[in-house]
Amino acid sequence: MLLSVRNLQTHLHLRRGVLRAVDGVSLDVAEGETLGLVGESGSGKTMTGLSLLRLLPKGSGRIAGGSISLDGRELTTLSESELVREIRGRRIAMIMQDPMTSLNPVFSIGDQVGNPLRNHDIARGTAVRAAVVDVLRRVRLPSPADRLDDHPHQFSGGQRQRIVAAMAIGCTPRLLIADEPTTALDVTIQVQIIGLLRQIQADTGAGIILITHDLGVAASLCHRIAVMYAGQIVETGPVRRIYRQPAHPYTRALLEAIPRLGAKRGRLAAIQGQPPSLIDPPTGCRFAPRCALRMDKCAEAPPEITLADGHRAACWKLADA
Numbered sequence: 001m002l003l004s005v006r007n008l009q010t011h012l013h014l015r016r017g018v019l020r021a022v023d024g025v026s027l028d029v030a031e032g033e034t035l036g037l038v039g040e041s042g043s044g045k046t047m048t049g050l051s052l053l054r055l056l057p058k059g060s061g062r063i064a065g066g067s068i069s070l071d072g073r074e075l076t077t078l079s080e081s082e083l084v085r086e087i088r089g090r091r092i093a094m095i096m097q098d099p100m101t102s103l104n105p106v107f108s109i110g111d112q113v114g115n116p117l118r119n120h121d122i123a124r125g126t127a128v129r130a131a132v133v134d135v136l137r138r139v140r141l142p143s144p145a146d147r148l149d150d151h152p153h154q155f156s157g158g159q160r161q162r163i164v165a166a167m168a169i170g171c172t173p174r175l176l177i178a179d180e181p182t183t184a185l186d187v188t189i190q191v192q193i194i195g196l197l198r199q200i201q202a203d204t205g206a207g208i209i210l211i212t213h214d215l216g217v218a219a220s221l222c223h224r225i226a227v228m229y230a231g232q233i234v235e236t237g238p239v240r241r242i243y244r245q246p247a248h249p250y251t252r253a254l255l256e257a258i259p260r261l262g263a264k265r266g267r268l269a270a271i272q273g274q275p276p277s278l279i280d281p282p283t284g285c286r287f288a289p290r291c292a293l294r295m296d297k298c299a300e301a302p303p304e305i306t307l308a309d310g311h312r313a314a315c316w317k318l319a320d321a
């Protein structure tokens, strides 16, 4: 397996207490596979991605338990310098939620796309420029050779997303984490970025974790889906099964909340209520306060039930069936 995460625990030590942003997450990504990590805002998707690179909020963030293995190598015990040298930006790269947080407004895009190539010795000296043009061509930035000295503000939002993708794929990472890469973009550009991710995967065989709250985007790109709620994965399975036979009440609610094409605004079903606090999460099923099917038993943490090959969900209703 390319990536295996087991029982990952990521804590943020805040003044108001310890926030369990990732609370027992296990997932696998195979070579050439795309896993969609979906769920409402605040469910711990970004923190899961950042944990794999150990890029947690400075001071407060800490991996408190579990294991992360990439190509059989344990990452949680690596030193910071090993991680910087061999993993971060090299074997695992992340396309951050907002391209402007990854791009520095004062440097040219040629410099910025070239940095990871220089740092990881992919290209040196005068060869860097040619390598940058090559990678910008791969993400289909128009006329890349003429634009190396331009700065981020001289590009459109969609182009900036391509430049950030170029920074991420320059070193041919084994695993690419794309955090909401389409959220800020209009639909046509979203389609292009999805096409781009597909093409990158076909070219390099990289595994991809696609983080999104948009189940439509996930359906078009992913092989498997993991649904996250309140720091935990509540359901995981092949994309077709998740969409046709969702098992967990939360997954069903998410699917019902997808706007149908042509549906009138205001008729979208939003999921009622709020996710629980991750500082003092309830001991039982974390979805219970919002779940129409809740029973007395749900005051205890539900077991994970296997429904079919690779399809699992954590819910008492499934244990009874």
Ligand SMILES: Nc1ncnc2c1ncn2[C@@H]1O[C@H](COP(=O)(O)OP(=O)(O)O)[C@@H](O)[C@H]1O
Pocket (backbone or CB within 6 Å): 012, 014, 019, 021, 039, 040, 041, 042, 043, 044, 045, 046, 047, 048, 057, 278
């Ligand atoms: N820098 C931070 N400081 C404090 N809390 C944070 C920080 N970043 C995220 N959190 C909290 O961690 C939890 C998980 O957040 P996140 O991983 O960003 O969720 P998602 O990506 O699913 O929207 C949330 O409760 C969020 O409020």
Ligand code: SF4
Pocket (backbone or CB within 6 Å): 248, 249, 250, 285, 286, 287, 288, 289, 291, 292, 293, 294, 295, 298, 302, 314, 315, 316, 317
């Ligand atoms: S365990 Fe109970 S509360 Fe939780 S999702 Fe299943 S039925 Fe609903």
Ligand SMILES: [Mg+2]
Pocket (backbone or CB within 6 Å): 045, 046, 047, 097, 179
């Ligand atoms: Mg996020």
